[in-house]
Amino acid sequence: MYGSRTAGVQTERAMAKIAMKFGGTSVGDLDRIRHVAGLVAKEVSRGHQVAVVVSAMAGETNKLVGWTREISPLHDAREYDVVVAAGEQITAGLLAVALGAIGVSARSWLGWQIPIRTSAMHGSARIEGIDAALLNERLGQGQVAVIAGFQGIAPDHRISTLGRGGSDTSAVAVAAAIEADRCDIYTDVDGVYTTDPRIVPKARRLEKVAFEEMLEMASLGAKVLQTRSVEIAMLYRVPVRVLSTFDPDAGGTLLCDEEDIVEKKPVTGIAYSRDEAKISLMKIPDRPGIAAAIFGPLADAGVNVDMIVQNVSEDGRRTDLTFTCTRSELARALDALEKAGPAIGYREITSDANVAKVSIIGIGMRAHPGVAQTMFRTLSEKGINIKVISTSEIKVSVLISEEYVELAVRALHSAYELDAA
């Protein structure tokens, strides 16, 4: 699919192959695009082969999405892709010009030119393969490849886009395809933090984070990387670094294998998400097949169910079931459940959109029992009620009232000794 890779994190070769990715704020105006050209030139001057993936200039994507929605909220996703992909196209051309202006050989590449093949799901397509032959040929000739992120070509031979944040995924997939020695994600923060520094000023930058941890963090609300990009990095063992465009020497964070992390704290980071809603079905029959009767219609309606908790039945006949989904899916979920009411046989539905999810994540959790207990005790001491709990091997998530989010994150950050000195 993306080319094969045998080794894990590699020590950098004298002449390495590097993928660099710059997000919207990093290429927000012409001066910043020139600054980015300078960062690329620096890697070239070190003798490296460089593929650069760029986002649309900050604000462009929102403008284009806004126009499309204003003309029709029910627009054809294929046309949405045509309009929105223009943003990355513009940046790619401008950066290639900026590189040429400082004497660096470069050319722009659009998704259909490489090609970056994706699934047919316009608006939120998945990358299915990248033909690296042309790219590798040009990289070998010393030409920098400036690649429009976020876009590809669908089986219908039309432009597809990967969904918001998709340029991260483009970058890691390109890195995997060309078998890059590393993929540097330049952004407006200088790395991955133990939690959101806007909530916890004492949040610390992580020097290293395991792929598995980053995957949980991204899917549980940390916005620094798109979840799919971490999946690909993990699958193809692409060493990813998160760096600041405006202070590239500030250190950054390296995504790596678990084995490469020596000191494994029980908890590495704390994530939160406000985009949560809770639905409870009261007094449903406690019989085999009841879960299928509930979640089948929800899946058909395109609702992604996240946390699920079912109470023990008191009398062996009726019980309650609670689950969560995103707020934007709440109306659709309630509609589907109402229609399926007779088949399910609940007494009542209640819903709550004023909830949030707070999660602790850490590969060290495997070796440290009692980690969850610290979380529950800490929240209890602050008088925060836990509505739903969900766990995996390396994370514990709880659903709480939204108003307690900041308090909970700060308390947990201290409880797990993550605060900076």
Add this chain to the structure above:
Amino acid sequence: MYGSRTAGVQTERAMAKIAMKFGGTSVGDLDRIRHVAGLVAKEVSRGHQVAVVVSAMAGETNKLVGWTREISPLHDAREYDVVVAAGEQITAGLLAVALGAIGVSARSWLGWQIPIRTSAMHGSARIEGIDAALLNERLGQGQVAVIAGFQGIAPDHRISTLGRGGSDTSAVAVAAAIEADRCDIYTDVDGVYTTDPRIVPKARRLEKVAFEEMLEMASLGAKVLQTRSVEIAMLYRVPVRVLSTFDPDAGGTLLCDEEDIVEKKPVTGIAYSRDEAKISLMKIPDRPGIAAAIFGPLADAGVNVDMIVQNVSEDGRRTDLTFTCTRSELARALDALEKAGPAIGYREITSDANVAKVSIIGIGMRAHPGVAQTMFRTLSEKGINIKVISTSEIKVSVLISEEYVELAVRALHSAYELDAA
């Protein structure tokens, strides 16, 4: 190349195939794009098959060109094309969405998707061929084709653009390729006028104009249609109408064969161009090969020489030569001539950028002798000195001081009885 056509202007069939083109002001904002969708829907409701060619939203192209130039005046033309072509891409997607919103089946087409194949001259490419198979298939299914104008795909498999105003050419070439019954060019004026109405308030709209006349008018400064689009229309006998987007029932102008024009006045229209510069080489040797010694270096420098006049040599040994080019090429022309100085052997070079060209155009000129004489007398009566003259079968152009342009155009408009009653 574009498909063949045997008949000339055709009477409209009950179910016709129509190409429509909308310029930048016609799609200048979302409301206007909705208005355009309404005009397209009207043709569809009449049972016609419709291909629509769109420009970038007014201002977009200037913005994108400005960005590219600001980063580097010496930008790679291939990257310029990548950046600038995004403008038409956005409009095409938005119009397809707007058509969908009012229930009209439509899809956008980019240059590379059709494909519209062009020459390799990025930034000012020529259309070399359009594969109409896919378009015709979809048109036959009742789907409106919304085509991004101004762009194509070059032999290097990269996006090319046709130069400013190129969407007219895209539209006529598409009309030729799909063998459309007519090509309607919607713009912000309601047709082709006898001259620029901003200079001559009494200018009249022409109901019909011959392809040959329109070709001269466009290349001599009339801005209503791009020259190349008229060439293609003439070559493939595409009946072109120029209409107002904001008042489509106002009449318009039909481009047609000479034979379809019954009343042939000696002069049909008056064009002018301020983008002129004059260069004179004094006392050059009057010997065979001298023209090649002068114009060879100019051609190599990419200077398009327009009018040329050489005086009769007084002594058979030395003479003067004057020619014109565009103002933007003046510096380059002088530079080339200076370098070629020793080979040419002139005594002095003089140049003048404060000149303008005024032209009278009319197929009736062929049958009416003395047409040029009226022009010379009229200008003389106003005290306007003629610096250079150039003629063809259906036009006479004169170079005069720029300050006299308005006066000359108005005087000629009256002299040839073109003023509206």
